[in-house]
Amino acid sequence: PIGDQILYGTEEGVKEEISWYQNLFGEDLYLEIQRYPLNESQFKEYHESWLLQKAKDYATLHEKWNQRLVELSKTYSIPLVATNDIHYIDSEDWKAHEVLLNVQSGQTLETWERDSQGNLKSKIPNPKREVMATRELYFKSPEEMKLLFSDLPDAIDRTNQIGEKCNLSFDFQTKHYPIFIPPGLIGKEVLSEKREQAAQEFLKDLCLQGIQTRYTPEKLQEIAKIYPEKNPLDVVKERFEYEFEIITSKGMVDYMLIVYDFIDWAKRKQIPMGPGRGSAAGSLISYVTGITDIEPLRFHLFFERFINPERISYPDIDVDICMDRRQEVIDYVVEKYGKEKVAQIITFGTMKAKMAIRDVGRVLNVPLSKVNQIAALVPEDPNMTLEKAFQMDPELGLLMERDEEAKAVLEMAKKAEGSIRNTSTHAAGLIISQHPITEVIPICTAKDSDMVVTQYAMKPVESVGMLKIDFLGLKTLTSIQICVNAIAAKTQKKIDWVNLPLDDAPTFALLNQGKTLGVFQLESGGMQDLAKQLHIDVF
Incomplete structure (x- = not known):
């Protein structure tokens, strides 16, 4: 240097x-x-x-x-x-800065001096502290x-x-979403208009093929029960045409094909994928392309929850993947779009009110019992600030008046609150860009990843036109696949867990008893109690 x-x-x-x-x-x-x-x-x-x-x-x-x-x-x-x-901003903030340095280092500002008998005598400056x-x-x-x-x-x-x-301006209009090259155009140089048209035709062909294969006579009979006055196949085609028109008019064809592509690849590699969750399950196009395995008409699911014609924003497709094989799917995406065009997303861990009190209390070497007493006066709310806590509980103000140690902790915690405590990477989100990411946003590296990481957090990174897709690793899928494999090995019977019957009486009996441990999104105490009260008998 x-x-x-x-x-x-x-x-x-x-x-x-x-x-x-x-x-x-x-x-x-x-x-x-x-x-x-x-x-x-x-x-x-x-x-x-x-x-x-x-x-x-x-x-x-x-x-x-x-x-x-x-x-x-x-x-x-x-x-x-x-x-x-x-x-730091003000000259007197050097002390708060020193506290933050030692939150990171794990040292205290002061340590106890002992007398010749080993008894605590008085506090003295800690020579090991960061300064x-x-x-x-x-x-x-x-x-x-x-x-x-x-x-x-x-x-x-x-x-x-x-x-x-320094002439920096943020562009919140341009989208840097990746493009999808249909199989027939891979390796060819074509005008963007021709590629867009080819992508639309490819998506349409996929959907028409999917309608033929997924809407079996049994599936159409189920739809006929819901729409008895209409031809069930006409209902399907009308819904498809409605969705296709909105997706193409909003320029979302590439997005749908990108998600379809890696999910299709994963399924062909026999990587367990979730049947679909969230608003994407309301899309018939998601269903017929294999993005989801949930037929939306049968369950009265609304496409508008997925893509609202009145809104400009892109939809969010959360993809559940077997925890053990999630990295294989990510590796495929990186290889397909280029290492320079795919990145993880940074997250900033900030000091919340209770955390600030505990961290500052430790650095100031205040007894843990007193620190816990102070922290207990702050309401349990992830959005709680010390300013709000003082307004809600007068006891905090009284504690500051009568206890010098508590006053020191709270005054310093106010300064430390909101500071970035650590950085990490988003548990599931990946950015996929049309251009090398360094041409659009700043990047950095992470200790525990070979991939680059955006320097913008999730919301800002989407605001500047980057596409985020969540690759959610789900242990439940891994457990299900282990069980399916074990049953197949022992009984030679292969269970198709995606198409299990939805009217299984023993399953409803277990749900009504609150026996939902290990069932995704039903295993919390509150959901177990609710399951007992609902008396479930139909899906």
């Missing part, structure tokens, strides 16, 4: 490094200069000589660095720009910055120059 070359490298190494950056960035290359004046009084609070020395060393290093930057600016005609590293070597990392005013760099006024002015060069 250029910083290492500046401080420790040879002249030749510095020249080579700077030349590389100049060739890459041209007139957009600047040398960043920062100043953090040492205020010894800030570090004498605990009389820690090591901390004061750390601050002095940091200030000395920065001064040496800055002198070198000024020299290099003159030698290579690279303009200086004055900045300040910002870790910054300066308390100047706040958002400084223009006046403060001008005073710091009074000898380099041009370095201050160049912040405006850089600001004028």
Whole structure:
């Protein structure tokens, strides 16, 4: 890195490094200069000589660095720009920042000193805690910055120059959804209009074939019971034409085909897939293409819950996949659309009210019993904030007035609340893009994944026109398949669990007894109680 070359490298190494950056960035290359004046009084609070020395060393290093930057600016005609590293907004927030550092490190700010008999005596600063070597990392005013760099006024002015060069605007209109290449056009160069027409025809052919194979005489008899005044096949075709018109007019053909394609591939590979859940089960086209296995007319399911003609937004198809083989489906999608066009989605874990109290209490080395007492006063609500909690329970305010430790915890927790505690990846969501993702949004890497990860969370990433599909790994599917395989191995009888009868009396008896452990979405205590009360006798 250029910083290492500046401080420790040879002249030749510095020249080579700077030349590389100049060739890459041209007139957009600047040398960043920062100043953090040492205020010894800030570090004498605990009389820690090591901390004061750390601050002095940091200030000395920065001064040496800055002198070198000024020299290099003159030698290579690279303009200086004055900045300040910002870790918090106000100058007094350094303490809250230190608390957050040690939430991450697992250290406490203070530790207990013991007397010669081993008894707790008093709290002393913890020498193992994470601490910054300066308390100047706040958002400084223009006046403060001008005073710091009074000898380099041009370095201050160049912040405006850089600001004028940064012309970023978010495009919330353009969609970057991937396109589907019908089998007959793979490897061929064709106009986009021809490809779109071919995709529509391919989807229509799939649907017509699906109507023939899926709507057996038995299925049509069931529909005839619901619509006795109509020809059941006409009912199916009318529904198909209605859905097809909406899907094509809204430009959703590619989306339907992309989902169809990987589900069809998975089924051909005998990977257990869910029969369908959510609004997608209301689509006849989803059913006849094999995206779902639930016939919507029989169960009076509405297509408009899936795609509302009055709304512009894309539908959401949640795909349930056997947990053990989910990665195979993801690998297929990555291979088909390209590694550079598929990404996982980042998630940001923020400090909620109770979490902030517990984390801050631990870092401040407050007894766990007291921390739990404070946290218990905050209502159990994932959207609860400390501000709301104070309004709802006066006891929190009274506790702050009579207990200094509780006051310290709550004041610091207010500052820490909402801070990003950790990052992870969305459990199921994948982004699939028409273009390399780096051309549209920023990406990063994750520790536990070979795939790249978006730097935007789920809602923002969809807002800028990226397509998200949920690949949900479901243990229930895995368990069912294990049972089906075991039965087949022992009895040579293969159970088609997708087409099990829906009028099985022993099954209803189990449901009415609340024996639903292991049944997807029916196994919670509340659902078990409800099952007992409903007296279920029909699906």
